[in-house]
Amino acid sequence: MVNFALIHMTPKKPSQSLTINTEVVLPNDTNHVGNLFGGKLMQWVDITAAIAAQRHCGRVVVTAAINHVSFDNPIKQNSVVTLEAKVSRAFSSSMEIYVDVYVENPATGAKTKCNEAILTFVAIDQNGSPLPVPALIPETEIEQKRFDGALRRRQLSLIIAGRMKAEDATELKALFEK
DSSP states (O other), X not given: OOOHHHHHHSOBOGGGGOEEEEEEOOGGGBOTTSBBOHHHHHHHHHHHHHHHHHHHHSSEEEEXXXXXXXXXXXXXXXXXXXXXXXXXXXXXXXXXXXXXXXXXXXXXXXXXXXXXXXEEEEEEOTTSOBOOOOOBOOOSHHHHHHHHHHHHHHHHHHHHTTSSOGGGOHHHHHHHOO
């Protein structure tokens, strides 16, 4: 008999959660100057990140927070937009998901990064209670950098929310004690 609890708790690599979503910016998706609505991009980001989180834990997930969004470059109507999401760190029941957003040059196929977002998702059961998620094992240099930064970002969020004392944020303190 297969023990599904063990399957769900086996540590995973970020590549196992990789989710790629490609969209075309249509006229209805744009504002009065022909740029993609920020809210439309956030919809795509949230969906793509949710699939990555679900792939990591094999559970139903919900968006707990949008930790960071950058709108570095406008995305024009008719652009081909590719979103790439991966789990960057897993905690007890939550996961941080990093989403990179690219615009594709239709003539060359070259992709240029134009935006990024970081979201937190929580795995839940049928009653909405948090469930444990598998650990994450970063493989590449960028995955390790994002993994390390996730703990600092989490500590900062907990301090801002009043759920952690600043003096208990060891990873954040280490940045300033060097």
